[in-house]
Amino acid sequence: MTNLAMSALCRILTRGVYCSPSSCLSVTGLRHFCSGVSTAERAASPVSLTYDVFDGKGDSTPLVFLHGLFGSKSNFHSIAKSLVQRTDRKVLTVDARNHGKSPHSPVLTYKAMTDDLTHLLGQLHIGKCVLIGHSMGGKVAMTTALSQPSLVERLVVVDISPSLTSVQTSFCAYIQAMKEVKIASNIPRSTARRLAEDQLRKIVKERSVRQFLLTNLEEQNGHYGWRVNMEAITNHLEDIMGFPAFNTTYEGPTLFLGGSSSAYISSEDYPEIQRLFPCADIQYIPDASHWIHADKPLDFISSIITFLHS
Incomplete structure (x- = not known):
């Protein structure tokens, strides 16, 4: 993030856009974020993420699922099994650091989570994948696609945008x-x-x-x-609700999939989505909340399969 962008974001944070520091944010964490302590974070070593593999018989690019805040790899198990049956692709579901059975770390930034994912894909000799991320996982997926586009054949971002997540979230x-x-x-x-x-x-x-x-x-x-x-x-909630600044673009096929009953992808986000992801298509699943895959699993699966064939 540039110094200018960092300064602007810190002004927003200190005005309390996210929520009252007394209710959920660590003031120490906010000071560290705004005082440039991120140098240590940038040097943080990747952690070895836990994951589950659902093996398909085909040779197509594997699908990799990334869960949201408070989620885990098991959130996508039934979805993964169905996609293996219907596409013959290998499917991975991954626990983010500080979630599920993955190791804990005091650092929880999108750069750190992207480094973890890159490390895992390297360990598994996966040179290219279809990244599917929900909420926080969607921001990890976007960060990965924008910083290392050669790893991402296609991108699916589920009910989140590359913007500051609204204070209206719970x-x-x-x-x-x-x-x-x-x-x-x-x-x-x-x-x-x-x-x-x-x-x-x-x-x-x-x-x-x-x-x-x-x-x-x-x-x-x-x-x-x-x-x-x-x-x-708690200490990194401002990082999780934010999104890194990018001047690069991801030119690959991209699907932003929102829930019609959710406010996480709004028309105000469209210009930034188009700037960073010029090949993006934005769709909404009717009667779905933020947790689209839980509310409408069949529609969610159908949307992904249609996108893979497009």
Whole structure:
């Protein structure tokens, strides 16, 4: 990011566009972001991501799925199995750093997550793939395509844009709700899950969202906690809600797939999408929220297959 862009973004952040620092953002993290500490972040080593492979019989370019904030590789398992059956392609689903079973790190920037993905693709000898990313994963996919276009044959960005994510999003509230959950030790998992949901219900009204967040509840030695790295997410929420500055473009076929009931891809985002992704097509799936693949899996799969054949 250029110094000018960094300065502009920091002015926006310090005016509180995202949310009140007292509610979810670490003031220390904000100071570090705005004072140029990112030099250390740029030098951070990639982590070895966990992933699942669904083997297809064909030789076509593999599909790689990247989940969103608080998600995991299992979010796309049923989608991956269906796509293997219908396309014969190999499909990978990947846990981002600080999520699922991937290692934790204090750094959670799009450059770091892109470096992780590049490292994984190199380990697996995948020289080119179709990248499909939802929300935070969509921003990782865009960052990868813009910085290393030779790795990306096609790009699917699910319900997110290359812009600052609006303050209207609820992730600040989700983080606060998760941090406030307290569960006694040495109780049955079913009881722990019910207690956690009861506590989340005060802030997280939608049952589907509570169920999604609860996929991160884990037990270790009788103690319950969240498997995601809450500290790193809190300290880097401004990075996650933002997007790196690029003067390059990705010229490959690109599909932006939004939910018609979601506000994450709006007409205000179209100019920036067209600037960075000149071959982009923007489509919406009817009656789908931000979690399109969970709301409308058949429509989601059909859209991807049609795009692969276009």
